[in-house]
Amino acid sequence: MRVHYDDTRDLLYLRLDDRKHDVVNRRISEDVVLDIGEDDRIIGIEILDASRHVTLEKLFPVEYQIRKGAV
Numbered sequence: 601m602r603v604h605y606d607d608t609r610d611l612l613y614l615r616l617d618d619r620k621h622d623v624v625n626r627r628i629s630e631d632v633v634l635d636i637g638e639d640d641r642i643i644g645i646e647i648l649d650a651s652r653h654v655t656l657e658k659l660f661p662v663e664y665q666i667r668k669g670a671v
Contacts, residue, residue, distance in 0.1 A: 603662055605650065612650035612659075617643050 602615040609631035621637040623644070628634055631653060647653055 601660065603659070605660070610648070612647040612654060612656075614645040614647075615643070616645070617641070631634075637646050 602618065603617070604613045605611070606613075617637070618668065621635075621643050623635040623637050626634045626636050632650040633646040633648070634642055635646070637643040
């Protein structure tokens with residue numbers, strides 16, 4: 601997964617799959633667009649006006665945990 605923030609456009613993009621895909625953009629709200637790939641898999645999430653929706657200072661650096669046996 602990759603996280604990219606463009607501070608000039610206030611756009612946050614979460615890329616969930618780094619492989620090359622043909623995608624269809626599906627707007628699910630005024631400020632959120634999903635990139636949908638084959639088999640309706642979410643490839644990326646674009647958040648417009650990101651600073652209104654996400655506390656960016658808490659987002660970076662990204663922390664994550666992997667739980668064994670998680671579904």
